[in-house]
Amino acid sequence: MLLSLFAAPQTLAGRHYVATPAQSEWQVVVDTPLECRLVHGIPNYGDAQFSSRASKKINLDFELKMRRPMGETRSVNLVSMPARWMPGDVAERITQMQFFKQFDGYVGGQMAWALLSELEIGRFPTFSYRDWVNRDKQIEVSLSAVSFQNSYNQFSACIDNLLPYSFEDISFTVLNFEQGSEELNKPSQQRLTQIAEFVRYSDDIDLVLLATYSDSAQGTEVSQEMSEKRAKRLEEFFLSLGLPPDRIQVESYGQRRPIADNANPIGQAQNRRVVISLGRTII
Template sequence: MPRLTALLLLMMLTPITQAAEPLLFRAGLDNTEWLLSGSVFECRFAQTVPDYGSAVFYHRAGEDVHFQLETSRNLMDYSNARVSILPPDWQPSVKTEFLGTARIVKDTPNLTLDHERTNRFLHALMEGKWPTISHKTYYDPQRYIRVQVAAFAFDDFYQDYLQCVKQLLPVNFDQVARSKVFFAAGENAIDRKDSKILDTIIFYIQHDPRVFAVYLDGHSDNQGRRYDQRQMSKARVEDVERYFIKQGINPDMITTRFHGGRYPVASNNTAKGRAANRRVTIRLEQRDDVPIPPELLFQLPPRNDR
């Protein structure tokens, strides 16, 4: 009996602790703000998360859309956060969809989702659900943060976002800035497959005024005399240069060099390696300080005109 009394006394004196409710950051019906900006190079479809930052659907030309969380002041621990979709408040019986985890990092954006989960976020917003990032705070592992994207007015602004996506270029700078075309043994002229690659590069150059230089470098394998290797690489790079100029690229932008077999990227001891070395590389240079012309920026007419 004394032992039971002591146990009851201990329970009475021990404070009852409960897990604190997550600190919630999300916009409400009266302050949900969707912002859309872009150009032929990218679209940025963002919602302001009051007192926390921005939830961004970032769509770059030539790629699929990615969700990004950008914080004004990050409160989450720098580790894996929980990614989920919560049901709308009026459907509490609907199950939460758990989409795995994603890492919180110190750089901006602080979190990035792959395109598959990003598209599931967009689909959830169409259904009025709450895409959610949840995680413990960096200053107290017992306290949690929950950041949600609100679906209010999503349908109207989503149509605007689709208009922005429609005018994106088919490729982006990184996809064409470092390219190669290859040649069969003894050949120095581009074929139909090569011309398709070059056409894509040329198309991008013609639509991005920030590109100011094109460097073409010709290479060969190690077969034959060094002089012949050098002449072959020269003929290859000149054929690519002629194609660029014929398609309207300013010759003043182009710099050509030829190296023979001096810079192999693979072993010349195998047929596969020699094929990789018979190449012309194309490198584009872009100026970051050149503003995008207004005609390449995405603009929607006023809402009362649509």
């Protein structure tokens, strides 16, 4: 059994899946401010994949993508194995988990970071579980640390450049305008810049809904006209980001639907607003 190369004790006959040094390859397949993805092929088994996404929180997911999904839920041992060129080093148990029926194996959060740490020091994280087809067989799947470091450096740099907010953070946003102006106030301008950054790097935004409103400081016609001007300017802004016209919908409500009392400046400032709603394709 191949696991003997890593000096592990044998209890059951079975199969060990691992890339040979010549086969081992790590590749950053996604490198954007929205997502980073690092993939390692495991011959005859599938792929190992680390991914991190734009968010307010640091995050990391690991998936063991199997060509043949688990037919039964299995308890899985995760062990850090020394490479064969590490004489004297011993296997170290990391944790035990479950891989669920009909799903790829998943490891998240701190444990996913632990996998990266083991690979960085040249060890081989190894998943071990009872084969669901042949119950007397053991399946072992190892991540090879060979040729890991350069791609890991690129992956780490990508994570450092992820936007510090997610789609959920900007999918529904209320921005406010300066009085009697088509210009957003300073905080809203900063927020619009964040939305623009996300939209610019996304290929799955399929709807931008812009709904503009005004206060009642001026007459109904003037308020409606200002609302329409504000909507038109924002529409042009999103078109400049590369969105097709048919993905942008504009509604101008003027003085209608106030959310605050128009009798005072604070309420008027709240009513001078645009509501930006984003939709995205769900795969």
